[in-house]
Amino acid sequence: MQKAWAVLSLILTCCMLLYLLLWENLSEQFHSKTVTISALILSRLRNTSLHIAERPIFPTEKEVSTTPIPILYKNNFTKLPEWDFEDVYLRNSEARRPTCPKSLQNTEDPKFKEAVLPDIQLWLYKNLLNITEWNRLAHFNNPFGFMEYKYNEVKRAVDLIPKPSIFLPVPENSKDGCIRCAVVGTGGILNNSKMGKEIDSHDYVFRVNGAVIQGYEEDVGNKTSVYVHTSFSMYSNIITLKKYGFNSIPLDKGIKYVMIPEGMRDFDWLQGLLQGKASNGSFKGVSPLKYFKGNFNESRFYVLHPDFLRYIRNRFMPSKQLQGRYWAIYRPTNGAFALFLAIHTCDIVDAYGFITEDHHMYSNYYYEMFKKTHVIFYINHDYGLEIKTWKELHDAGIIRLFQRN
Known part of the structure; x- marks a missing residue:
């Protein structure tokens, strides 16, 4: 009986270690995919009140790569919302570089x-x-x-x-x-x-x-x-x-x-x-x-x-x-x-x-x-x-x- 319990204990320990290893690996993958969209969804608002229709803050792994963020409505803001990335813009590496001295x-x-x-x-x-x-x-x-x-x-x-x-x-x-x-x-x-x-x-x-x-x-x-x-x-x-x-x-x-x-x-x-x-x-x-x-x-x-x-x-x-x-x-x-x-x-x-x-x-x-x-x-x-x-x-x-x- 003691031998059987020892074997069972060893099997359970191995299963637990395997579960923890898989969980850590999946968590890292999920985090790497959600960090960008989570940053957008959770970006801080300064001096602005916002009310968004209820839904889970963190999307599922499938939603991360395929789903836009919840729609934001202008009527939910009392003035211009100021996002952390408000002054971030797409730039063009092929932009014109003028040679005109009077430019x-x-x-x-x-x-x-x-x-x-x-x-x-x-x-x-x-x-x-x-x-x-x-x-x-x-x-x-x-x-x-x-x-x-x-x-x-x-x-x-x-x-x-x-x-x-x-x-x-x-x-x-x-x-x-x-x-x-x-x-x-x-x-x-x-x-x-x-x-x-x-x-x-x-x-x-x-x-x-x-x-x-x-x-x-x-x-x-x-x-x-x-x-x-x-x-x-x-x-x-x-x-x-x-x-x-x-x-x-x-x-x-x-x-x-x-x-x-x-x-x-x-x-x-x-x-x-x-x-x-x-x-x-x-x-x-x-x-x-x-x-x-x-x-x-x-x-x-x-x-x-x-x-x-x-x-x-x-x-x-x-x-x-x-x-x-x-x-x-x-x-x-x-x-x-x-x-x-x-x-x-x-x-x-x-x-x-x-x-x-x-x-x-x-x-x-x-x-x-x-x-x-x-x-x-x-x-x-x-x-x-x-x-x-x-x-x-x-x-x-x-x-x-x-x-x-």
Whole structure:
């Protein structure tokens, strides 16, 4: 009997040792797979209250590699949530390195040098969105991330976007290797300005939104190299600005189109555009391709990355509105994003038609010849901050801001 108990005890001891060995090995594997997603889920929030629908904090081993984090909702935050990785951005090792001696990247302005990231990832395209990236970007509201969205719905559209080619090459006739750009807003300050010829003299001309040109060439020029838009601005401006002669978006030969993905409707629009069919969602039944009138080419189409948009907000335009109940509504204007895109892709940047301190002296838009309106400071933008920002960039020599006085 004693011999039998000894054998049984030995067997149980061996089983226990084998169990502990296997448990330790599995635990190490599970921990290595969950550490990244757990860090995202458990990242500390500073000065923000968050309520997430109940579910286990730690996903199963199968969920770790295949499941997005629980959806976060804007209404659960009383102000902008500040994550530990709020100021972490995707970087691009292939970013342009300018040779222009006058390049604004060579500026000595301390504030700008501290804030700017010359290698920030500008573009969103296929292969840049996977579960890991989604679980990071899902913490940020649109257009700065994918909060409230579903992974599969966004990824379907992103996977259609081809990797973009070089955005703005140095002109062949450039003797100093510099890229000179004009960014043209729609401000009434351009009305009767006679700046058209000067604007067109630049290597590249950026325009945004309702870029009305016909009949206003003397003030705003007629050349467009880059057109920056959202799906809504493209759709709505064709309807509302017909009375001003805006019958189509700019269609210049070789023009490049840059889309700001401001919401889910833009990803629905993208899917329709890149598949050559009608869109779903907000623009259900609308064919995005018709707005390009046969001028669409994937090699000249670009989509701004949410990291770039968030970087502009965080480092250059952090409005006080982000600390209030309407934090999720605020974002810089399309014109602001276009101007900062030029700052990151050009060497010398001149801005025309942007809001200035004396904006009350001019109409809201340069194409308002008869019934003039004035800027309304809606809560979704911070025009006071934009006035201050453009003036500071001008005074620091980063841009040259057109001013009448």
